[in-house]
Amino acid sequence: MSKLIVKKFGGTSVANVERIEAVADNIERTIKAGSKVAVVLSAMGKSTDDLIALSKQINPEPDLREYDALVSTGEQVSVALLAMALLKRGIKGKSYTAYQLGIRTNSSHSRARILDVDVDKITKEIEEGAVPVITGFQGMNEFGDITTLGRGGSDTTGVALAVALDADECQIFTDVDGVFTTDPRIYDKAKLLKNVSFEEMLELSSMGAKVLQLRAVEYASKFNMPIRVVSSFNEGEGTLVQEEKNIMERPIVSGISSVDTEAKLTIRGVPDIPGVAAKILGPISDAGIDVDVIVQNIGADKTTDFTFTVDKSDFSKAEKILKETSNSLGGGQVEVDDQIAKISIVGRGMRAHAGIASKMFQALAENEINILMITTSEIKISVVISKDEMKDAVRALHDAFDLDRELDT
Amino acid sequence: MSKLIVKKFGGTSVANVERIEAVADNIERTIKAGSKVAVVLSAMGKSTDDLIALSKQINPEPDLREYDALVSTGEQVSVALLAMALLKRGIKGKSYTAYQLGIRTNSSHSRARILDVDVDKITKEIEEGAVPVITGFQGMNEFGDITTLGRGGSDTTGVALAVALDADECQIFTDVDGVFTTDPRIYDKAKLLKNVSFEEMLELSSMGAKVLQLRAVEYASKFNMPIRVVSSFNEGEGTLVQEEKNIMERPIVSGISSVDTEAKLTIRGVPDIPGVAAKILGPISDAGIDVDVIVQNIGADKTTDFTFTVDKSDFSKAEKILKETSNSLGGGQVEVDDQIAKISIVGRGMRAHAGIASKMFQALAENEINILMITTSEIKISVVISKDEMKDAVRALHDAFDLDRELDT
Numbered sequence: 001m002s003k004l005i006v007k008k009f010g011g012t013s014v015a016n017v018e019r020i021e022a023v024a025d026n027i028e029r030t031i032k033a034g035s036k037v038a039v040v041l042s043a044m045g046k047s048t049d050d051l052i053a054l055s056k057q058i059n060p061e062p063d064l065r066e067y068d069a070l071v072s073t074g075e076q077v078s079v080a081l082l083a084m085a086l087l088k089r090g091i092k093g094k095s096y097t098a099y100q101l102g103i104r105t106n107s108s109h110s111r112a113r114i115l116d117v118d119v120d121k122i123t124k125e126i127e128e129g130a131v132p133v134i135t136g137f138q139g140m141n142e143f144g145d146i147t148t149l150g151r152g153g154s155d156t157t158g159v160a161l162a163v164a165l166d167a168d169e170c171q172i173f174t175d176v177d178g179v180f181t182t183d184p185r186i187y188d189k190a191k192l193l194k195n196v197s198f199e200e201m202l203e204l205s206s207m208g209a210k211v212l213q214l215r216a217v218e219y220a221s222k223f224n225m226p227i228r229v230v231s232s233f234n235e236g237e238g239t240l241v242q243e244e245k246n247i248m249e250r251p252i253v254s255g256i257s258s259v260d261t262e263a264k265l266t267i268r269g270v271p272d273i274p275g276v277a278a279k280i281l282g283p284i285s286d287a288g289i290d291v292d293v294i295v296q297n298i299g300a301d302k303t304t305d306f307t308f309t310v311d312k313s314d315f316s317k318a319e320k321i322l323k324e325t326s327n328s329l330g331g332g333q334v335e336v337d338d339q340i341a342k343i344s345i346v347g348r349g350m351r352a353h354a355g356i357a358s359k360m361f362q363a364l365a366e367n368e369i370n371i372l373m374i375t376t377s378e379i380k381i382s383v384v385i386s387k388d389e390m391k392d393a394v395r396a397l398h399d400a401f402d403l404d405r406e407l408d409t
Numbered sequence: 410m411s412k413l414i415v416k417k418f419g420g421t422s423v424a425n426v427e428r429i430e431a432v433a434d435n436i437e438r439t440i441k442a443g444s445k446v447a448v449v450l451s452a453m454g455k456s457t458d459d460l461i462a463l464s465k466q467i468n469p470e471p472d473l474r475e476y477d478a479l480v481s482t483g484e485q486v487s488v489a490l491l492a493m494a495l496l497k498r499g500i501k502g503k504s505y506t507a508y509q510l511g512i513r514t515n516s517s518h519s520r521a522r523i524l525d526v527d528v529d530k531i532t533k534e535i536e537e538g539a540v541p542v543i544t545g546f547q548g549m550n551e552f553g554d555i556t557t558l559g560r561g562g563s564d565t566t567g568v569a570l571a572v573a574l575d576a577d578e579c580q581i582f583t584d585v586d587g588v589f590t591t592d593p594r595i596y597d598k599a600k601l602l603k604n605v606s607f608e609e610m611l612e613l614s615s616m617g618a619k620v621l622q623l624r625a626v627e628y629a630s631k632f633n634m635p636i637r638v639v640s641s642f643n644e645g646e647g648t649l650v651q652e653e654k655n656i657m658e659r660p661i662v663s664g665i666s667s668v669d670t671e672a673k674l675t676i677r678g679v680p681d682i683p684g685v686a687a688k689i690l691g692p693i694s695d696a697g698i699d700v701d702v703i704v705q706n707i708g709a710d711k712t713t714d715f716t717f718t719v720d721k722s723d724f725s726k727a728e729k730i731l732k733e734t735s736n737s738l739g740g741g742q743v744e745v746d747d748q749i750a751k752i753s754i755v756g757r758g759m760r761a762h763a764g765i766a767s768k769m770f771q772a773l774a775e776n777e778i779n780i781l782m783i784t785t786s787e788i789k790i791s792v793v794i795s796k797d798e799m800k801d802a803v804r805a806l807h808d809a810f811d812l813d814r815e816l817d818t
Contacts (some may be wrong), residue, residue, distance in 0.1 A: 017466040051486065055493060057426040062493045069504050070489035075484040077460065080479035084464060084471045095478050099508065100553055121553075144509055144530075 004126065004167045008040040008136060008158030012175045015045035015080045023232075024085035024093075026173075027131060031091060036126050038165060038188065040136040041082060043074025064109035068138070068148045072097075075135035075154070081364065083133045092130040096122070098138040105139035105147045112147035114138055114156060114219075117164035126165070131272060134161060139300050155216035163223040170225055172209050173232040178239035179204065182256040182401040187395045189404040197244040199284065203346040203380040204257045208265035212317055217241065222255060246347055252349035252356065253401040258394050260387050262292055263315040263338035264372070265322055268309040270332045272298050278328060280306055283321045289314040293342065293384060307373060309384065341390035344382040345397055357381050363400035369393050388409040413535065414439060414574045417449040419543060421584045423487045424454035424642035433494035433502075435517045435582075436540060440500060445535050447574060449545040449567040450491060454482025461774075473518035477557045478548070481506075483543035484563070488608035492542045501539040505531065507547040512566065514548035514556045521548060521556035523565060525629075526573035535574070539557030543570060572632040577636055582641040583620050587648030588613065589705065590812040591665040596804045598813040603646065605789060606653040612755040612789040613666045624649065653757055661758035661808040667803050669796050671701055672724040672747035673781070674731055675716040679705050688738060689715055692730045698723040702751065702793060704782050716782060718793065721747055749781065750799035753791040756804055766790050772809035778802050 007027065009017050013021050017179055023039075030037050042048075051071045053063045062070075067286035079095040086093025102118030114129055114196070123130040149156055155172055157271065176249025177192055184190040196204070198221035202214060209227050221229050230238030270276055277296060285290060293309045310318045319336050326332045350356050364371060369392060373384035398404065411755030411789050416436065423429050436446050451457075460480045464471045471479075488504040495502025531541040545563025558565055566580055571579035586601055588610065593599040605613070607630035608733050611623060616709045629650065639647030647654050679685055686705065693700060702718045719727045728745050735741045738768055769790055773780060778801060782793035807813065 018461065020467070054426065054486075054490060058429070058490055058493045059497050063496045064501075066489045066492045066496070066504055067505075069492075070486060073485045076482045076485075077463070077479060079473045081467055083475045083478075084467045087472045088468050088477070093475075095475055097555075099476075100555075146506075146509075315781060 003035040003355040004038070004165060005035050005170070006038045006040065006132045006158055006162035006165065006167045006170045007173065007236055008154055008170065008336070009042065009173045010154065011042040011045050011048070011176070014041055014043075014082065014175050017081070019232075020081050020085050023082060024089055024091075027086060027089060028089050031131070037131050037236060038161060038167070039079075039131060039133045040080065040154055041075055041133060042136050042384055043071075043076045044078050047077065057356065064262045065069060066346045068109050069146045071313070072135070072138040072146050072148055075137055077157075079133045079135050082349055086131055086271070092125075092303060093123065093133055094130050095133045095135075097135045099140045099146060100156070101107035101132075103134075103139040103160070105141055106291055107141040107143070107145070109145075110148055110257075111150040112141065113215075114139060114149065114160045117160050118355050119161070119164045123165065149215075153215070155213035156219055157222075159220045159225055159227065160214045162225050163219070167225070167230055171219065171228045171230055172212060172216075173230055174231060175228075176211055176233055177231045177236055178229045179211060179241070180255070182394050182398055183258065186258060187202070187390050187398050189398060191404055193239050193254060195247045196239055196241050197245065197247055197348055197380055198241060200254050200346050200348055201241045201342065202206070203245055203377070204255050212241070222294065228239060250287075251347065251351050251401075253345050253347040253403065254349070255346050256394055256397050256401075256403065257344045257346060258341060258390055260341040260390055262309040262340060262342060263312050263318075264309050264319055264384060265342050266305060266335040267326055268305050269299075269303045269320055269334065270306055270329055272302050272304040276304065277306065280322070280325055283306070284308075284310070284318055287317060287321055289318050289321075293373060293375050293382060295375060309340070309342065329376070337372075339387045341387045342382055342384050342405065343393045343397065344380050344392065345401065346380045348379050350379055350381075359400060363396045364393060367392055411443040412449070412578070414444050415447045415449065415567055415576045415579045416582065417563055417579065418451065418582045418641060419584070420457070421455050422453040422582050422716075423450055423452075423491065426490070428641075429487070429494050431501075432491060433498055433648045436495065437498050437500060439470065440540070446452060446540050447531065447535060447570060448491065448540060448542045450484055450487045451545050451563040451569055452480075453487050453504075454485065456483045457475045463743075476485055477518050478555045479750035481547040481555050481557055484546055487672060488542045488544050495540055495542070499608060500539075501517075502542055503534065503539050504542045504544075506544045507566070508549045508555060510541075510543055512543075512548040512569070514550055514558070516550040516552070516554070516556065518528050518554075519557055520559035522624075523558065523569045525567050528570070530575065532632060532664070558624075561622035562624070564622035565628055568625045568629045568634055568636065571634050572628070576634070578637055579629065580639055581621060581625075582638045582639055584641060585620055585637070585638075586640045586643055586645055587638045588650070589664070591803050591807055592667065595667060595800050596807050598807060600813055601668060602648050602663060605648055605650050606757055607650060607756055608653065608657060608788055609663050609755050611687045611724065611737055612753065612786070613664050622652070633750040653688060660756065660812075660814065661762050661809075662754050662756040663758070664755050665803055665806050665810075665812065666753045666755060667750060667799055669750040669799055670719040670721055671751060672721050672745065673716060673718050673749050673793060674727055675714060676731055676735055677742045677744065678708075678712045678713050679715055679738060681711050681713040685738070686715065689731070689734055690717070691719075691736055693719070693727055696726060696730055698727050698730075702782060702784050702791060704784060712816065717750065718749070718782075745782075748796045749793050750796045750802070750817065751791055751793050752799065752802045752806065753789050754810065755789045757788050759788055761789075768809060769806060772805045776801055776805045778805070
């Protein structure tokens, strides 16, 4: 029986007519090799940005229902053009908006979540040799309004469609060759990873955000749908993101991620009473601000220092809220720092090996890099350091864990 | 009870954000004056042309289902932006695609006809003070595919929506002040008509095509929906297109139309046997070519000369088909002329007055304009003349029928 592959191409891959023709060629090759194909596309190049700029001319904070109706047109353009290019090659391309197909989401306009994908319509067409070409990044809510999934949401559409179609693999085409041990622009010794587990991919957040939308990885993990991250421009097998148990042999540390887009906020000398964390983070969360690293430590005087990081875009809002919280809690000094970086080492192999943390801290110490915060999970250790030491830290850790060796897996 | 007005704005009226804001102002004034409003929009300026150019880069004759999916995005952009501009003014603007609303058409992609408009959803919203903003020019067929109505189809959407909503008036905003006795660019004595009947509007085809889509007039006539043609740029009452019986007093001739976009084809010496007209025009019609004027005359030798006009864009295709027909009919010389103009005088008053035709022919004779073809209907007399005499003919007839006098109606 022939394989069914869902292919998702991002904005760079369909930036102009020449690129769209190249995508059609790619699909033609896959079909000639005997597979069936369904396609998910983003909008052409910067067209979504152009639409957003247009809306901002009318209102810097436009109504979100209308914002979604507006920006969703970008993908509708690219899917129709690719269907034309496929038909020109004698392949039965057929464009579908998420609306036509029935990709149902909740009603959180501009950052909706997919609830359900109705593939009855296209399943039969695929069997008959057609190639459905579907708008990524969007859906419809229970009221029949158009919704969008937020930037990068096309990855999630790709995975959700692959799951609904029970596809063999979801290929995500990007402008990089796959997932690397660290960002090659930060360290040129970075190596391409042939395999990575869903969990690791989620933890490799900084690299992940660049090549794969995290929500898409969560979705794929939940339904065990293998994702292959491949280049739109270069040949190659890319990186297969899959279930841990399918990955035979692996290194202790798979990769190193680095993020310099966060800021750190600290509230000092808070009374250490039950519920104080909720009192501090509740108002932050109510304001729609996502918190990343959280560290709390109790001092000798039974008060506690509470530190967390947020995205820089939420920094000033978070600072204002935290100062109000400080007042209502009866004092506690608020300190902030937006010149930080977060470095993480990630690897499923870490669980079975002792001494990884101390090896990490020692490598940083040898390079005179001061650690401001530490947080750990089962397969990740993160440190927050000064932003201007980020590159040095990545290189030091990459060397310390021998990530530039050739990988067999 | 407050009036309900459907307002349709064309591409020029929503060409940029400033124009969209002006449209929002217009709607705000109408609402403040106590009316309820529903809106139909075309795509912004030349955006539809840009989309068509993009598709032609892939295929000069793209698949029409995909063509429709592509170009329909233009209106989706403009309706979302206008809804944002209305919301900014505290007016509950709410965009709808034809797809969302349920504007059902047949399946003739790129020139579909509206079958049915489902207004259940918006009727309640309008009662509650909302202003639905609907994509013109498009619909969906029975298979759930996106269709478009052909260029200028937004007028038809406007009228169809007005009919479905049982509106009091459908206002069509254009870049001219209304319907004139003739094209003001051809004769500067042209006067604005305050009233014109549906039938006259249909016959005033050349002017009509410039300000109003003829299919929209047919639709309005069928359901007796008054259309007001008004300027997007200047104040004024424009021209009310309505049922004949509502127009009290009127001139004999209402206006003069002129068309120089047609070509003439003649087949000579065809045996005059039953069914010959069908044999000649059948293949033309099968090729999707619309025929305008048709004249047939029997000669003394019992053969017939058969002449008809087609749009210049279909000229060479029609010539080829006619030569094939000539061969299969056993001879008959084919003559063609693409340097022609068609001039028509139109007026419901003509029916009650004798001598209009001879007055027309005399005016042309006095100006030494040779008539190549004549065709008449109840409220129109058309002549085909040489293209380079078009302007002279329009002016001569405008003077002969005193169309530059002030009109009371």
